[in-house]
Amino acid sequence: MSTQPAAVTETTTVVPLTSEYPLARVDLMPPEVLADRRFKRTKGLLALGVVGTLALCGGGYVWAAADADAAAEELALEQARTAELQAEAAQYAAVPALIASVDRAQTALTTAMASDIEWYRYLSQMGAVTPDGVWFTSVTATSTPVVAGAPALSGDPLAPADAVGEVVTTGKALVYQDVATWMDNLDGISGYDHVLFTNAALNDEGETDPWVDFTVTTKVAPTAYSDRYVPKAE
Structure with a gap:
């Protein structure tokens, strides 16, 4: 009886690429390039900030301009109304003097005709x-x-x-x-x-x-x- 040789089994070990086995990384980027990138990012953020600021300022200006226009329109309306009222008041400027004249005439008439007998x-x-x-x-x-106070003129007591x-x-x-x-x-x-x-x-x-x-x-x-x-x- 002959003996068969045992089969040889090959075993493969797989090493997972996890943090348990970090890979060595070598950054060969020159510092000037990195600094330039950071500067570009910063410049972009600053540009966005400036744009946002300009947008806010523009909105505020538009709002203020609209409010100023509304105030100017209201002022113009009030000025027109004031001019109209002043024109109407001018028409009646002589009324107080006329009323005073009528009162004087009425007083004079009342005084003169106080002893009126029909x-x-x-x-x-x-x-x-x-x-x-x-x-x-x-x-x-x-x-x-x-x-009042004058003695009677009649001689008849x-x-x-x-x-x-x-x-x-x-x-x-x-x-x-x-x-x-x-x-x-x-x-x-x-x-x-x-x-x-x-x-x-x-x-x-x-x-x-x-x-x-x-x-x-x-x-x-x-x-x-x-x-x-x-x-x-x-």
Whole structure:
């Protein structure tokens, strides 16, 4: 029996390229090249920074310019509005002077017409209460405004101190009784006060029918003022 020789087995060992077995690296790049590369990278980063800065500045400028334009437009509108209001105000510049002039005129009118009496009303009422047997030959009405502190000018101690006028009537009557009746009627008219005989005499000279000549004086009370020119309270 022959013996076969044993087979020879070849074994291969594979060494993995890991950090456990680092490879030796040799950098043969000259330092000038490396420095140039680093400079180029730095220059690129600086360029990007400059571009970014310029972009930010440009955006800020655009924003500021837009805001300035808006402010300028608003200012122009306000200036135009101001000019318009000034033009309108100029149209009414004379109004205060006109109002002052009207006020002065109103004050002057009120002062001048403070003692206004509507005499036609009183003369009409006086005629309405006159008996048929009485007629007038003259009627004189005088306004005498009362001055504060001034003494009464009338010599009649019974005359009202606050009288503001006087009416002197002369006329003729058929009988004394008609004159007395007329005086009583006159005393009942509001605004007339202190109706007094100044003179009364029978006139029968050469006449078939004698008559009575009379003069009557009547004081006018402050209630006779019309107050037409006194400003009404609002």
